[in-house]
Amino acid sequence: MNAEQKWIHEYALAAKVRYHKFELEFVQILKDVERSKTHKALDKSSVHAYAVGILGFTDAVAYSFIAVARKSREVPEILESGLSVFVLNRMVSTLKPENADELIRFAQTHSSRELERELGRRNPRSKCEKVKFISEECVEISAHVSGAFLEKLKRVEALRAQKSQPHGVGRALEAALEEYLRKHDPVQKAERAQRRQTKAQATKHEETQRNETQCDESSKQSAGVGLPEELCARRVVRRVPLTAAQRHAVFARDFGRCTNLGKDGKRCGSDQWIQVHHIVEVAKGGGNDPANLTTLCSFHHDQIHQLSLPMDERQAVG
Numbered sequence: 001m002n003a004e005q006k007w008i009h010e011y012a013l014a015a016k017v018r019y020h021k022f023e024l025e026f027v028q029i030l031k032d033v034e035r036s037k038t039h040k041a042l043d044k045s046s047v048h049a050y051a052v053g054i055l056g057f058t059d060a061v062a063y064s065f066i067a068v069a070r071k072s073r074e075v076p077e078i079l080e081s082g083l084s085v086f087v088l089n090r091m092v093s094t095l096k097p098e099n100a101d102e103l104i105r106f107a108q109t110h111s112s113r114e115l116e117r118e119l120g121r122r123n124p125r126s127k128c129e130k131v132k133f134i135s136e137e138c139v140e141i142s143a144h145v146s147g148a149f150l151e152k153l154k155r156v157e158a159l160r161a162q163k164s165q166p167h168g169v170g171r172a173l174e175a176a177l178e179e180y181l182r183k184h185d186p187v188q189k190a191e192r193a194q195r196r197q198t199k200a201q202a203t204k205h206e207e208t209q210r211n212e213t214q215c216d217e218s219s220k221q222s223a224g225v226g227l228p229e230e231l232c233a234r235r236v237v238r239r240v241p242l243t244a245a246q247r248h249a250v251f252a253r254d255f256g257r258c259t260n261l262g263k264d265g266k267r268c269g270s271d272q273w274i275q276v277h278h279i280v281e282v283a284k285g286g287g288n289d290p291a292n293l294t295t296l297c298s299f300h301h302d303q304i305h306q307l308s309l310p311m312d313e314r315q316a317v318g
Helices: 003-036 047-053 059-074 076-080 085-091 100-109 112-122 147-162 169-184 186-222 244-254 298-308 311-317
Strands: 130-133 139-142 274-278 293-297
Touching (some): 003 076, 003 085, 244 293, 274 298
């Protein structure tokens, strides 16, 4: 090794130390963000949303850093180990206070393959599920599945083969997922319902408008006596359950994602724990027309209702 090569090698080793130190600094930052709930103050529903939306991490990097940050509460010595976040993330499901010193020393003195083998020996189910992009169109997925799962997968393959449809593991999984989404995805259900009910909804809307006009005129004379209660909902505050058609219309329009806009003007866009929200509250005369409805994740739904409470009630709830 000549002088230049030696210098480059020593510089690389020093950079590696700085890089790992920099990684662990971010682990500590995310730990503090979660402890202090800084992410909520910035209108982010989770530390992951903060790491991706504000810090610009990819999903995979955010998950790794957060997993290590949370494990460091139980095993604080990992922050002084000098190991990379990538290595520590592979260890989190096996690391415990009683084995931390031994396992950290093993990781420091053995190769990645040897560490993988040791983790598998200690905890056969510890290996995380992995998603790897092979090309723009192809993704490789590895995951632990049960024997029952494998039997179901083979059955789907057989059924597709009987119908002369493209088969194989990937095709069978895709078909199973499409069937599940067809039955359970509110957005797809909404789109189908809208296609079936376009004419019926238009007719119903016209009839509702006529009934509301009749209710307004009649209420001045008879205070609503003899009229169905649902026709006078605007006069008597009464929560009427949403119909399937109303829910479908809202989910189709909003794509089943949270519509809340943050302080930066960006839409939340989460598709987790989605709920239907009345823009004008029912107690203030808001109805169930889709124009008065929107979809929100549970975090932003709760946040909006908290902000609508008087300050004393808000503090009591908090």
